Amino acid sequence: MWISELATTVGLPVPTVKFYLREGLLPTGTPTGATRADYDEHHVRRLRLIRALTEVARLRLDGVRAVLDAMDDESLPWHEAIGSAHRRLGAVSGTPSPAASERVEGLVRDRGWTVHEGSVQRAALAHALDALDSLDHPASDELLHTYADAAEAIAAKEVAGVHGEDRVSATEHVVVSTLLLEPVLLNLRRMAQENASAKSVDRRHREPAS
Amino acid sequence: MWISELATTVGLPVPTVKFYLREGLLPTGTPTGATRADYDEHHVRRLRLIRALTEVARLRLDGVRAVLDAMDDESLPWHEAIGSAHRRLGAVSGTPSPAASERVEGLVRDRGWTVHEGSVQRAALAHALDALDSLDHPASDELLHTYADAAEAIAAKEVAGVHGEDRVSATEHVVVSTLLLEPVLLNLRRMAQENASAKSVDRRHREPAS
Numbered sequence: 369m370w371i372s373e374l375a376t377t378v379g380l381p382v383p384t385v386k387f388y389l390r391e392g393l394l395p396t397g398t399p400t401g402a403t404r405a406d407y408d409e410h411h412v413r414r415l416r417l418i419r420a421l422t423e424v425a426r427l428r429l430d431g432v433r434a435v436l437d438a439m440d441d442e443s444l445p446w447h448e449a450i451g452s453a454h455r456r457l458g459a460v461s462g463t464p465s466p467a468a469s470e471r472v473e474g475l476v477r478d479r480g481w482t483v484h485e486g487s488v489q490r491a492a493l494a495h496a497l498d499a500l501d502s503l504d505h506p507a508s509d510e511l512l513h514t515y516a517d518a519a520e521a522i523a524a525k526e527v528a529g530v531h532g533e534d535r536v537s538a539t540e541h542v543v544v545s546t547l548l549l550e551p552v553l554l555n556l557r558r559m560a561q562e563n564a565s566a567k568s569v570d571r572r573h574r575e576p577a578s
Numbered sequence: 579m580w581i582s583e584l585a586t587t588v589g590l591p592v593p594t595v596k597f598y599l600r601e602g603l604l605p606t607g608t609p610t611g612a613t614r615a616d617y618d619e620h621h622v623r624r625l626r627l628i629r630a631l632t633e634v635a636r637l638r639l640d641g642v643r644a645v646l647d648a649m650d651d652e653s654l655p656w657h658e659a660i661g662s663a664h665r666r667l668g669a670v671s672g673t674p675s676p677a678a679s680e681r682v683e684g685l686v687r688d689r690g691w692t693v694h695e696g697s698v699q700r701a702a703l704a705h706a707l708d709a710l711d712s713l714d715h716p717a718s719d720e721l722l723h724t725y726a727d728a729a730e731a732i733a734a735k736e737v738a739g740v741h742g743e744d745r746v747s748a749t750e751h752v753v754v755s756t757l758l759l760e761p762v763l764l765n766l767r768r769m770a771q772e773n774a775s776a777k778s779v780d781r782r783h784r785e786p787a788s
Contacts, residue, residue: 428636492765496758499630514731550764551706
């Protein structure tokens with residue numbers, strides 16, 4: 369198909385598709401003349417992924433590039449490609465404080481979780497706790513355990529859904545489930561917040577003043 | 579304090595602080611000469627928020643601007659400022675499919691949730707479901723309900739923690755709890771995934787082949 373059909377299929381303007389080609393995020397098509405190239409299903413799929421990572425997962429361009437690079441690096445066994453994508457996504461600038469790192473350490477111990485010592489998630493979590501502290505909105509232990517309970521329930525269901533797949537499908541599966549299910553969870557959290565907030569106002573209106 | 583002390587206090591390089599000043603994200607200090615200005619605690623706080631939104635919540639510059647604009651717009655009553663920040667953050671490009679919108683509609687109904695008809699979260703959720711469908715990784719109803727259960731448990735705890743506060747603190751509270759607690763939840767989810775995955779491999783190794 370020509371670039372115009374590719375763009376229409378995926379629902380993006382042609383200049384946007386050209387931009388991704390120039391940036392090297394989308395492989396060039398097969399040349400069929402001086403100025404034309406032919407695109408196939410592989411391009412459609414890759415472009416849908418780029419669109420989802422940008423619009424739904426809200427990644428910046430460098431984030432999209434990191435994810436695609438990890439997916440494309442065939443020198444890595446697939447379970448390492450997954451780790452690599454996770455690491456590139458989770459990389460935090462700066463070092464978390466010893467106190468925050470120790471808190472994360474304690475949480476992992478309390479939960480009895482098996483989480484790699486050098487896991488970027490540990491550092492990213494500690495970094496987020498530092499940011500909350502610096503803004504005088506520390507996350508309480510109670511809140512962290514509420515989140516951890518929810519995370520455990522979710523992970524149990526998610527991991528049960530992963531089957532043996534080929535390398536490309538497996539890394540794409542992880543990218544999709546990590547990045548594209550996150551907005552699903554976050555939007556449900558905001559909706560549940562709105563609901564809890566509405567119900568709580570409602571209750572206060574109906575209860576007699578004490 | 580001078581700009582160098584401001585930068586050191588927040589832990590950012592001076593050129594980065596100058597960049598935020600040029601972009602209008604950080605208000606200029608009080609001029610104390612032709613080329614010097616004085617900065618105070620308000621600037622420290624704002625700069626910490628910008629840093630957290632960029633590094634921890636991973637917002638793009640336009641996202642940071644949208645959040646700060648909503649916080650600063652004093653023409654809005656604070657509960658509307660919260661809605662405005664939510665809307666600006668959640669805005670999705672394009673219209674979700676009728677099927678995905680209907681699915682979100684059904685979920686809200688099944689859960690008995692009170693969620694505003696025009697809520698951006700509804701559209702953002704439908705948009706995410708479309709993206710997952712387009713990549714052949716549809717989210718099952720079972721998974722959505724697992725997420726919704728978790729979201730309900732989390733929201734109940736979170737809403738209980740909001741007290742009457744002045745407008746600036748209240749909007750900042752929402753920004754912080756919406757944007758900065760999200761990375762906490764997401765990192766815990768990834769850690770719980772790693773744990774569930776490790777435990778499941780472990781189990782397979784110990785169980786006799788059937």
